Amino acid sequence: MTQASPPLSLHAIRGCFEGAIPAIMSTCAEDGTPNVAYISQVNYVDERHVALSFQFFNKTRQNILANPYSSVLLIDPASAAYYRLHLRYLRTETSGPLFESMKAQLAGIASYSGMAGVFRLLGSDVYEVEAIESVEGDRLPPQPPRFGLLAGVRRSAERLAACGATDELLQTTLAVLNDHLDVHHAMVLMLDTATQRLYTVASCGYATSGVGSEIEIGHGVIGVAARERTPVRISHMTNAASYSHAVRSSMRETEPGLVLDTEICFPGLSEPHSQLAVPIVSSGRLLGALFVESPQDMRFGFEDEDALVAIAGHLGAALELLRTTDEPTAPAEEPRAAGAPSATGAPVPVRHYLANNSVFIGDSYLIKGVAGAILGKLLREYSEQGRSDFTNRELRLDPAIRLPDLSDNLEARLVLLQRRLVENCPHIRLEKTGRGRFHLRMERPVALIEIAG
Template identity: 60%
Template sequence: MNAAPLSVDAIRDCLEGSVPSAMATCAPDGTPNVTYTSQVEYVDEHHVALSFQFFNKTRENILLNPRATVEVTHPRSGACYRLSLMYLRTECEGRIFERMKAKLAGIASHTGMAGVFKLRGADIYRVLSIEAVPGAALPLLAPRRNLLAALRSATTRIAACADLEALFSASLTALVSDFDLRHAMFLAHDAADNLLYTVASRGYPESGIGSEIAIGDGVIGVAAEVRTPIRIAHLTEEYSYHRAVRETAREAGLAFAQREIPFPGLPHPHSQLAVPIVAGPRLLGVIYLESPDESRFGYDDEDALVAFAAQIAAQMLLLGDAEEPAIEAEPPVVAQPSDTTPLTVRHYAEDHSVFLDDDYLIKGVAGAILWKLLGDHQETGRTQFTNRELRLDAGLRLPDIADNLEARLILLTRRLAERSSDIAIERCGRGRFVLTLRRSVTLINVPRPGMAA
C-alpha cells in the first residue's frame, strides 16, 4: 500500500481506455451493481469523467447514491488501482464532452462497438482516494523520449524564428526531430471564413498546403471549435478525413470539388492528435499529428504538445501582429517574361478561386490577393508590393484584426512554388514582396453568377 496518496495524474495511463474498467455502484436499498465502463477520462488531479452512454442501473444508482468505486488497469504493466469516487454532475457539451466523444469513437471502433457506443454525457466525479491494488505488475519500459527535454529543445528552436514562415517550418522540424513524430501538419485559422488551412506539413507525399478543414469537422475541426486537444487512439470512421473529404466533394458536386486541395493526411490513421494554438480567446491555428500505429499518443504527449502550442501561439502573435516597417531592400532583378505563349489566369469572383490555365491554384483571400497583384501588375507594370497596402485594400475583405495576412501570403507563396513555374512571390525585406512573372499572362475574370460581366 502506498504511504503517500496517489493523484489522478500519477495513474492516468490507466485511463486510456485500452483495458475496460470495472465500476461498482450501490442502490439505496443496498443492492450493489457492477459493470464494465469503457471510458474513464482524466479531468484534473482531483477529478475524472465517466462516459454516460445508456440509461441503466449504474445511472439510476449514482443519481440516488453518488458513491462509486472503479478498478482500472495499467495498459502495459497490468497494475490495478481502485478509485473511490463521488458523482458531481453530468456535462453534455463542452471540452470534456468533446474529448470523450472523440476518444469513445476510437474505443468503439477498436472493440467492434461502432454504432453501439454513443456518448450522452460526461459524468464528472471527484476522486476521494486512489488505492494501489496489491498484485503482480510487469516492468515498464523507459519512454522513447523525455518529453520535457523535447519540449525544451522545441521551444528553443522556435524562439529563434524571425518571421512566420520560419516559425511554421521550425515548429514542424521540432515535432519531427524533438518529439520524434512522423506525420505533422500546421494549420492556420482563417477568422473571416472561420476555417483552417494547411500552411505547412511533414511526412506526406503531397504537402497539402492550402487544404481546408471546416471548424467542427473531424479531430482538427473539433479541437479548434472547443479549443481543447482531441486525441484518438484507434482508427475511426467518424473522425476520418478520408470519408469527410469524399463526402464534401460529393455534396459540393464535381465542379466545385476540383477547387479543393486534397487533405494530405494518412488515409487510415490509427492515432490522431489535434492541439489548438490559442492565445486567450483567439484561435490561431491547430497542430495535427497522426500515426499509422495505435495508441501512439498518450496524456504526456498531449501535455507536452499543449505546452509547445502555447509557445507557438506567443510567437505567432509576436511575429504576425508586429507593425511592418517597409524596410528598404534591394529589389531583386526581375527577368522579363520570355515565353511568348501567355498563361491564362482565370479568377472566379464567386469564391476568389484562381485557375492557372485549367489547373486549380487557390481560392479565398489568398486567391483575391493574387488576383489583385496580377491586375496591378498588368495595369501599371509594378512588381513590388507591401503587406500594408494589402491590409488597406477593401476589396480583399481582410478583417480589421487578426487577419493573419502573413499566413495567407505564405500559403500563396508556397502554393505557387508547388504548382507553377511561371508565377512566383518572393520576399524582399520585412513587409515587402516581389511578384515575378516568367511568362506573360492573360487575365480572365469570371463574375459572380447573375452579375453583369
Template identity: 40%
Template sequence: MIPLESLRDSFEGVIPSVIATTDADGIPNISYLSHVHYVDGTHVALSNQFFSKTAANVARNGFATVMVVDGYSGQQHVLDLVFARSETEGEIFERVAIHLAILEARMSGIMKLRAVDIYRVDDCRAVPAANPLVEPEPLVLPDLMGKVARLTARMSDCGDPETLLDATLEGLGELFGYRHSMVLVPDGERGGLTTIASRGYDQFGFGAEVPLGRGIIGVAAERRRNVRITDLSRGQRYIQAVRAMAGVEDATPIPLPALDKPLSQIALPLASRGRLVGVLFSESTERFTFRHRDEEALTVITAHLATALSFLSEERERAETDRREKTEASTDKAGSVSEGRRIAVRFYPRDGSLFVDDDYLIRGVPGRLLLHFLEDYVRTGKQDFLNREIRRDRRLQLPDFKDNLETRLILLRRRLEEKAGPIMLERADRGRLRLTLAGYPEIEVMED
C-alpha cells in the same frame, strides 16, 4: 492508496473499463464503459450515456466499483467510488464531450453526452495481471522539458513567420520524434482552417481545408482545447472516424495530408490574446506516441508558437509602416510584359477559386490576392508588390484582411511552389513580393 496520477495511461479508454453496482437487494449489475476520465488526485468522471440500471443503483446508494486497465502495460486497478455530483457544463463536461465528439464522427449521434458524473475515489488498488503486455516502465522517464527549451530557443531566433513555422515542425521531428505534423490557420471567409505548413507527408497539402468542428483538428479549433487520442485501433468505428478526421473521404480540391493508418493523434489550438491563430496537429503510426507528458510539452510549444506568430506579424507590419517610402521607380515601375506561351487563368468570384491552365490552384483570400497581382501585371506590367500597398488597396475588399495577410501570402507562395507551374511569387526582400511568370496570363472571370 495508489496515487491516481500514476494511472494516467489507464484513463485513455484503450481497453474498456468495467463498472459494478448493486441494487437495494444487493443484486450486482456489471456494465462496460468506454472511458474513465481523470479529474484530479482524488476524483474521476464517468460519462452518463447509457447506463440506466447503473444510474439507478448509484442514485440509491451512491457507490460503484470500477476496474481500469492500462492499455500500454496491461496493468489493472480497482477503484472504489462514491458519487459526488453530476455536471452538464463546465471544464470536465467539455473535456469529456470533446472526446465523444471525435468518436461520434460516424456514430449518428448515439454517443451524445447528457452529463458527466463525478466520483470521489476512496481506494485504488492493483490487480495482478496474468500476462502483462509489456515490461513495467522505469520509474523515471526522460525529461521532455530540456527538449522544449531547445526547440523554443530555436523558435525565438526566427525573424519571420515562415521561418518560424518550418523551424517548429522540423524541431518536433528532430527532437521529439513527432515526424508527421502540420499547422493550419483560420480561414476568415469560410470559418474553417487551411493548411499552411506540413512535414513528414508524401504531399505538402498547402491549402487543404478542415471545417470547424470536423474531426480532431476542427474540434480543437472550435472548442479551443487540446484533443489527444492515444490508440485508434479499437474497432472499425474508430478507423472510420480517423479517416474522416484525416480528410480521406473529403471531396475538397486539395486533400489534407494524412497517414494511411494512424494510431495516435493530437491537435492543439494556437491562441494568442484570446484569438485563435491556428492549430498544431501531429499523428503517428505507433500507439501511445502522445501521452500526458507529451501533451504538456506540446502545450508549452504551442503557446510559444502562437505568441511568436502574432508578434512577428505585428512587428513586420510596424517595420513596413515605419520604413521610408521607396521611390516610384523602384516600387511601381512597370516591368516588361512577358512574352511566350499563354497562361490560362480562370477565377470564380463566389468562393475565390482560381485555376491555372485548367488545374485548380487555391481559393479564398489567397485566390483573390493572386488575381489582384495578375490583373495589375496585365494592366501595367507591375511585378513588385509591397505588403503595405496590399493592405491599403481598397479594391481587394477582403474581410479581416489585416490580421490574415502574412499567413495568406505564405500559403499562396507555398502553394505556387508546390505546383511548380508558370506563376511564382517570391520574397524579393522584407515586405516585398515579386511576381514572375513564364508566359502571358489571360484572365477569365467566371460570373455565376
C-alpha cells in the same frame, strides 16, 4: 519500524486512463443490490476528479442517480497493475471542452471496434475521487522511464524563438516535432475567421502536402480541438476519410453552386492509429491548430499532449508577434515598378472567378478565398501596370481582398499562396524582399481572365 508508503495520486496512475483496457464499474441500487458493468472511458480531469462516459440510461446510470457512490477498477496497460478508485458522483456535463474531448475520443474507439453506429456520448459524468487503492497481484516488469520530452520542449522553444518570419516559423515547428519529439506526421492549420474553416499551411510526412486544404470548425479531431480550444487525443484507429467527407459536405451546404474540383485533398494517414490535435491560441484568440498522428496504437500519451500544448503555445505567441511586425508602421513610398512585363514565352492562362476568388491555372484549381483575391490583385496589376513589387500594407488596405479583420494573419495567407504556386505553377513565384514586402516573379507572361459570375 517501516515507513508507510505515500498515498497514491491520480497523476501517478495516469497510464490507466489511456483507454487501452476498459474499466469495470460497480454501483449499488437503493436496496443495496450490486451491479457491475464495463465503462468505455475514464478520463483524468485533475488531481481530485475523473470523468466517466454516460452513453446509455442503464442500470449503472439508475444506480448512480439514486446512490452517488461507486468504485471503478482500472488496469495499467504497461504494468498490468490494478487500481480501485472510490468515487462520488457530482454532475453531468453535456457541452464544453470536457464533453467534446470525450466525445471525439469515443468516436475513435467506436471506429476501432466497429461500433460507430452504437456508441454515442450523452454526457460526461464528473466524479470526485475519495480514495485510490492499489490491488494486490502479479505485475509485469516495469518499463524503462521515458526521458527527453521536457528537454525537447526546451530546445523547441529556443528554435521557435529564433525565427524571424512566418514561413520559417512554420517549417521550424514541423522540424522540432521531428527532431525533438520523434513525430513524423504533422500539420499546422490556420483559422479563417470569415468562413470558420481551418486551412492547412504546412505539413510533413505525407505523400502530398495538402497545403490549402480545409476543414470546418467542429469537424473531426482537429475541428473539435479548435472549436473547444482543448486538446483532443485518440489512441486507436480512426478513419481519416471523414475529414475529406466533412469538408465536401460542408462545401455542398454553404456553396451549392461551387464545383467540387476546387477541393484540395486533406493530407493524412490512410489508417492512423493515434491522433492528437491541440489549439493554437494567443491572448485568448484562436489562431489555428497543431495536429500530429501516427500509425502506431498508443503513440501519444498525456506527456506528449503536454509537450504539444507547450509548443503550440510558443507557436501562437510567435505568430502573433510576427503578425504585428510583418509590415512597416510608417512605410516609405510604396514600390511601383513600371514598364511592360519582361517575361517571355507562351502566356500562362489564369482564370479568376470573382464570386469566391477561386483561381485556376489552365484547367487546374490553385486556390480560392483571400489567397485567391491576393493573387488576382497581383496578376491584374502586373498585367495592367507592369508592377512586380508589393507590400503587406497595401494588401490590408485593399477592400477587394476582404481580409476578415485586422488581426488576420496576412503573412500566413501569403505563405499558403507561395506554397501552392511552388507545387502547382512553376512560372509564378512570390519572393519575400524585406519586412512586409515581396516580389512577384514571372517567368512567362500571364493571360488573366476575370469572371464575375
